[in-house]
Amino acid sequence: MVPKDQDIRQYYMERLAGMLSDADEQLLQSRLRNDPAAKLLWESLEEQNRHLETEAFLERLDPEAELKGVKIKMNNVPAKRLPYWRNIAAAMFVLLIFGLLASRYFSDSEHLPPTASVPVSKKEKEVALVLGDGRSMPIVGKKESSTTELEKETSHPALTELNTLLVPAGKDHRIVLSDGTKVWLNSDSELRFPFLFGGDTREVYLQGEGYFEVVKDRDKPFIVHTENTAIRVLGTKFNVNTYGLIEQTSLVEGRVALTATDGSLLKLEPGYQSSYDPASGLVKRTFQGDNVLSWMKGVYYFHNMPLAEIKDVMERWFDVKVILDRPGLGTYAVSGLLEKERLNEFLDDLKTTSQISHSFSGNVLHLK
Known part of the structure; x- marks a missing residue:
């Protein structure tokens, strides 16, 4: 059953795309004059559009009802006008798919409230x-939703283009890809991926750190590309860390095969980790x-780790410059641990155990 207010939303979509007929415009105006709730909803949609909150708008639409309405419009258009309507409908369809993909594949970001004495950048990232x-x-406040099977609905080439998800310092994020694969991205990371996987493989590109839970598909291997390696899997769980000079792939479940840029090969079993650097190639442990x-x-746990390496983690997690x-x-x-929401506690412990004091100058943290 179509929700009571869904026709208002459909009218709004058609108005934005220039598809609203004269007859429907008259019906819309009558509805807005006589139905206070409909008028309130219309004003809300206009306000959202003015603030460019397109994602929130699309998330509340019923895509099946919208597309069904478009098809009905097309079927009722005279033949001589059909090409124009087809172009409009196709454009609306692709825009709707993009919006739904963007809103449905992303979960909530971890908003990390700083403790009292940690400065906050004026420009929110x-x-x-x-x-x-x-x-x-921007991807803000989106809740996880199930993945739609859009491969069956369209083969538009734009959906197989690579998009880039940017996770800045101080944030982390989760994405559910079109095949159902889940990816957790750590702070200061990037993932390049298509909305839909075309061809015989599922390929993504990672910078930073990500944990993958790959949906099994024997006929379509999943490949994670980093700067130095290509990690090929069928269905598995593993972590990839490319932050430093040494890339690490840690296998939790299943099997993976790695190919490095120098031509070296390595297969991993659960509980094993590969490390790669140009000097020694691939090493398993x-x-x-x-x-x-x-x-x-x-x-973040660390044991006998140089403070220079912990500094890098602090910069990524708290979006501060550490000197x-x-x-x-x-x-x-x-040795110890660092928690995302407790930078001050870590700094106090560092002073107590190691006599390393600290001070802030704007968004710069000094350790001395």
Whole structure:
């Protein structure tokens, strides 16, 4: 059953696309004059459009009802006008699909409230999606939703173009790809992916850190490309970290095969991790799952780690610039944990255990 207000939303879509007929315009105006609730909804939609909140608008639409309405319009148009209506309907269809994909594939970002003495940048940074054609849209406050099977509805080539999901420092984000694969992205990371996977493979490109739960498809391998490796899987769970000079792939479940840019090959079993650097190539070793995956819970464990490496994590997680004022401080080894919402506690512990003090200057953190 079509919701009571759905016809108002459909009229609004048609008005935006220039599809609203004279007869429907008259019906709309009558409805707006005589139905206070409809008028209120129309004004709300106009306000959303003025503030460019297109995602929120599309999320509340019933796509099946909208597309059905478009098809009815097309079927009732005289033959000589059909090409024009087809173009309009096709454009609306693609825009609707893009909007729904953007709103349905993304979950809530982790908004990290700083503690009292941690400064906040005046210019708020949000997770953003850059479409294949260069258009950019912020992804704010979207809740996870099931994936729609759009491969069966359209083969529009734009849907197979690569888009880029940008996760800035201080944020993390989860995306559900069109095949159902789930990807968790850590702070300061990028994922390039298509809305729909075409061809015989499912390929994405990662910078930063991401945890993948890949849906199994024997006929369509999933490949994660990094700067130095290509990770090929069928269906599995694994973490990829490309932050530093050494890339690490840690396998939790299933099997993966890695190919490095130098031609070296390596297969991993669960519980093993690959490390790659240009000097030694691919190396396999065991790893502690809790340590590698703790970032997904907002915790970073470290043992005898140089402060210079912890500095990098602090900059990514808290969106601050960290400066080590004392010579040799970067080589000082530290053990403990860092929690995303408790930077001040970590700094206090650092002062207590290691006599390393701190101060803020704007958005710059000094350790000394």
